[in-house]
Amino acid sequence: MISIKGLSKIFTSKDRKTTAVDDLTLDIKKGEIFGVIGYSGAGKSTFVRLLNRLEEPSSGEVYINDRDMTTLEANDLRLARQNIGMIFQHFNLLWSRTVAENIAFPLEIAKVPKEDQTKRVKELIDLVGLTGKESSYPSQLSGGQKQRVGIARALANEPSVLLCDEATSALDPETTKSILELLVDINKKLGLTIILITHEMHVIRKICDRVAVMESGRIVEIGNVLDVFSKPKQLVTKKFVSQIMGDTEEIEDIDYLIKNYQNGLITRLHFIGETTNNALISKIVKTFNVDINILQGKIAQTQSGAYGMLIVQIEGEEQEMKRSVDYILNETSVEVEVIRDAN
Numbered sequence: 330m331i332s333i334k335g336l337s338k339i340f341t342s343k344d345r346k347t348t349a350v351d352d353l354t355l356d357i358k359k360g361e362i363f364g365v366i367g368y369s370g371a372g373k374s375t376f377v378r379l380l381n382r383l384e385e386p387s388s389g390e391v392y393i394n395d396r397d398m399t400t401l402e403a404n405d406l407r408l409a410r411q412n413i414g415m416i417f418q419h420f421n422l423l424w425s426r427t428v429a430e431n432i433a434f435p436l437e438i439a440k441v442p443k444e445d446q447t448k449r450v451k452e453l454i455d456l457v458g459l460t461g462k463e464s465s466y467p468s469q470l471s472g473g474q475k476q477r478v479g480i481a482r483a484l485a486n487e488p489s490v491l492l493c494d495e496a497t498s499a500l501d502p503e504t505t506k507s508i509l510e511l512l513v514d515i516n517k518k519l520g521l522t523i524i525l526i527t528h529e530m531h532v533i534r535k536i537c538d539r540v541a542v543m544e545s546g547r548i549v550e551i552g553n554v555l556d557v558f559s560k561p562k563q564l565v566t567k568k569f570v571s572q573i574m575g576d577t578e579e580i581e582d583i584d585y586l587i588k589n590y591q592n593g594l595i596t597r598l599h600f601i602g603e604t605t606n607n608a609l610i611s612k613i614v615k616t617f618n619v620d621i622n623i624l625q626g627k628i629a630q631t632q633s634g635a636y637g638m639l640i641v642q643i644e645g646e647e648q649e650m651k652r653s654v655d656y657i658l659n660e661t662s663v664e665v666e667v668i669r670d671a672n
Contacts, residue, residue, distance in 0.1 A: 330357060330358055330359035330360075330393070330394070330489075330490075330522050331355075331356065331357040331380070331391075331392065331393050331490065331522065331524075332355075332356050332357075332390075332391075332392040333353060333354060333355045333356070333357075333380075333389070333390070333391050333392075334354050334389055334390045334392075335352055335353075335354060335388060335389040335390065336350055336352070336353040336354070336376070336379060336386055336388070336389030336390070336391060337350055337351055337352055337353070337386065337387045337388045337389055337546075338350040338372075338375050338376075338379055338384060338386055338387050338546075339387045348546050349372045349375040349376075349546055350372045350375050350376050350379060350386075350546045351372070351545070351546035351547050352389075352547070353376065353389070353546070353547065353548060355541065355548060355551070357522060357524065358522070358538075358539075359489075359520075359522055360516070360520050360521070360522055361522060361523075361538040361539060362512070362513070362516055362523045362525060362536050362537050362538050362632070363522070363523065363524050363525070363537065363538065363539050363540070363541070364525045364526075364527065364532070364533040364536075364537035364539070364540040364541070364554070365377070365524065365525070365526050365527075365540070365541050365543060366526075366527055366528060366529075366530065366533050366540060366541075366542055366543070366569055367528065367542065367543035367544060367565075368528055368544075368565070369528065371543040371544050371545065371546070372543055372545070372546035372547075373526045373528075373543045374494055374495070374526060376526075376543070377492050377494050377524060377526045378494070379391065380393070380398070380413070380490075380492060380524070381398065381409075381410050381413045381415065381492065382398055382399070382401075382406060382410075383415075386399055393409070393412070393413065393490060394412065394489065396409060411435070411439060411486040411488065412486070412488045412489055412490065413488050413489075413490045413491075413492060414482075414483030414484055414485075414486070414488040414490070414491045414492065415483055415491070415492040415493075415494065416476065416479045416480055416483050416491070416492070416493050416494070416496045417479065417494050417495075417496070418494060418495035418496065418498045418499050419499060420467070420472075420475040420476060420478070420479045420499075421479065422467045422475060422478055422479065422482075423467075424466065424467050424468065425466075426466075427463065427464050427465060427466055428454070428459060428462050428463050428464070428465050428466075428467075428470070428478050429450050429454070429463040429464065431467070431478050431482055432450045432453055432454065432478065432481045432482045432485055433446050433447075433449075433450050433485070434482065434485075435482060435485045435486055436449060436450075436485050436486065439486055449485060450463075450481075450485075453481040453484055453485065454481060456481065456484070456515070456518075457477040457478075457480050457481045457511060458477060458511070459474065459477050459478065459481065462474065471504070472499060472500050472501070472504060473500060473504035473507060473508060476496060476497075476500065476504075476508055477508070477511065479496075480508075480511065480512075480515070484515070484519070488521070489520075489521065489522060490521070490522045490523075490524070491512075491515070491521050491522070491523045491524070492524050492526075493512070493523060493524065493525045493526060494526045495526055495527060495528070496508065496512075496525070497509065497527070497529070497532060498527070498528070498529070505532070506535075509532065509535050509536050512525075512536060513536050525537060529572070530569040530570060530572040530573050531572065531573055533554060533569075534554065534558065534573055534629055534630070534631050535630075535631075535632075536632060537554050537631075537632060538553070538554065538632055538633070539551070539552060539553055539554060540552070540554050540557055542557070542563060542565060542566045542569065544563070544565045549563045549565060549566070550562055550563045550565075550566045553633055554631045554632060554633055555601065555631045555632075555633035555634050555636060557570075558570055558573075558629070558631055558636050559599070559601045559636045573627075573629050583668060586624055586625070586640065586668075587668070587669050590622070590624060590642045592642070592644050593642050593643050593644035593645065593650060594642070594643040594644075594650050594654065594667060594669065594670060595624070595640065595641070595642050595643075595667075595668045595669040596640070596641055596643060596654065596665055596666060596667050596668060597638060597639070597640050597665070597666040597668055598638065598639045598640075598641060598657070598663050598664070598665055598666075599636075599637075599638055599663065599664035599665075599666075600628065600635065600636065600637040600638070600639070600663055601634070601635075601636055601662065601663075601664075609657070609661065609663060610623070610639075610641070613653050613656065613657070616653075616656070617645070617649050617652055617653040617656070618645055618646065618649045619643050619644060619645035619649050619650055619653050620643075620644045620645060621641050621642070621643055621644075622641065622642040622644070623639055623640075623641050624640045624641060624642055625639070625640040626638060626639035626640065640668070654667070
């Protein structure tokens, strides 16, 4: 669907050159929600603006629906952009226009007949949950409602691609949740390919199928969200994962746990995917003559499944404790790390 090859952007000022996007190559599948995450200055917003040539690339190719966006002349580019919707952090609405007029604006530019505009605007208002707000002005709307207008406007020309540049960064957590749920609903109903730019890992975790981690203009890690989330390789990725899970190496203080829970084994269990939902602890207690005390833990859901970590104390006869650990290792996909062996 989208194929990016050797994409670069260099900004030049009087005394220096800054590489914002550095030789980026990437394929994004049709119909997926693809996340791009990075801290400020990583190049992610420049990257997304290169896709529809709101920024001109210094080099490279961007293929959308088998057309190289980087070679299109002005008129062809204008037509191609109608197939690429975009929503922004600060909404970018026309404040002198009503909700309906804002949504109709790209249809006016595309010279869609007035009757068809009216029909399409109504469909979109219903889709994004703004029925009854057609005649309201942006100043009369909440932040979430403004972003819903932005989404509806971006969908006006029935694009196959939706670019979201920090679309939830200006919103409170509850409103963010509702907007993310709307994007998932739109993705499923319309089959849209969504590229979501953010610096918040919980946004990636909640709705994305795959994620690319950007740092200094480059993609340093990429993969299925659950895989990246459960086994981050790069330091920057580990920092993002810690936004959700905390630092799993220091969750509370391991020394404190060892000191205060002196009997039995202390183990760290890593759950990945469907195994998180299984009643593993209950099954072990029923199968083996051991007691299990959960000391610390956290579980997070992704689109591909759940990822979790528990630190548990296992108490019982030495042979029974060993059998319970062997069972977890050999009969489940849960990863086990013994932090402290039995006394």
